[in-house]
Amino acid sequence: MTLIHVLMAAGIAGDELLAFLRRVGDALPDLKPTADDFSARLHAVLSEESIAKLGETLKVELGDILRGRIDPREHPSDGI
Amino acid sequence: MKTLLLLIALATPAHAAPDSTAHALAIFAGLNGLWYNTPTPLPSDFEAGGTARASLSPHLSLVGSSFYGFSHPCLRGSAGVRVTATDVDNPDFAIGLGIQYQVSSNHALRPQEWAPDVSLGWRPWPQKAPKVILGAQGAYGLDSQQAYLTAALRYRLDFTGVTR
Numbered sequence: 001m002t003l004i005h006v007l008m009a010a011g012i013a014g015d016e017l018l019a020f021l022r023r024v025g026d027a028l029p030d031l032k033p034t035a036d037d038f039s040a041r042l043h044a045v046l047s048e049e050s051i052a053k054l055g056e057t058l059k060v061e062l063g064d065i066l067r068g069r070i071d072p073r074e075h076p077s078d079g080i
Numbered sequence: 081m082k083t084l085l086l087l088i089a090l091a092t093p094a095h096a097a098p099d100s101t102a103h104a105l106a107i108f109a110g111l112n113g114l115w116y117n118t119p120t121p122l123p124s125d126f127e128a129g130g131t132a133r134a135s136l137s138p139h140l141s142l143v144g145s146s147f148y149g150f151s152h153p154c155l156r157g158s159a160g161v162r163v164t165a166t167d168v169d170n171p172d173f174a175i176g177l178g179i180q181y182q183v184s185s186n187h188a189l190r191p192q193e194w195a196p197d198v199s200l201g202w203r204p205w206p207q208k209a210p211k212v213i214l215g216a217q218g219a220y221g222l223d224s225q226q227a228y229l230t231a232a233l234r235y236r237l238d239f240t241g242v243t244r
Contacts, residue, residue: 009222010177010196016218016229017198038200045165045175046198054139054165054177061137072104072135075164076201077176078143079108079131079234080215 014046107132108234112147115229123231125151131234138168143178156184162199172203193223211236
């Protein structure tokens, strides 16, 4: 399974997350704008074009990592 | 737990970019509400445990977890990779796509398998409570074809430092 296939397969899991965000918005009207915003961002992330672009970026970053160059970032999603 | 400790041991960076203000390694204490397949109003299970990550590049991190489930007793762990698919310089919101290998003490409940996942993390109070993260994750077991949904609360532990 290539890297791209892994990222595309994650889209199946993305459907679960989208359904959850919908339920949050329906159950908690105050949070609906936030849930809708997150849903829109998630839709954008899961597009084929977005994933293909991500694949290209990752090739460059993998090369940097293999050369021993670590360039960390803070991503709240990494802690989930 | 052994999986998580191994991940931490391997996460020591060989060389950090000199202008980076982020830390490569971070550990979080966590609570989860968990649903298996069906969208019931209340979670099927509650878990307590922790996660860890080693950020290697702007988009790529190694991630791992270890949790204990209370409603259906199960000790589980996972390790894998995650790719940040949103703005890599936004420390308050991110969506990650990845895959992890899951192991557990209850194979009927949580089969050992590869599971792609989509994770959303949000720091809703970056000034007042910078260590608190809310999030959610959808995962899909490739062998079992079982879907998992997790609502997550995380608290970043102090020794790795907080960037803001």
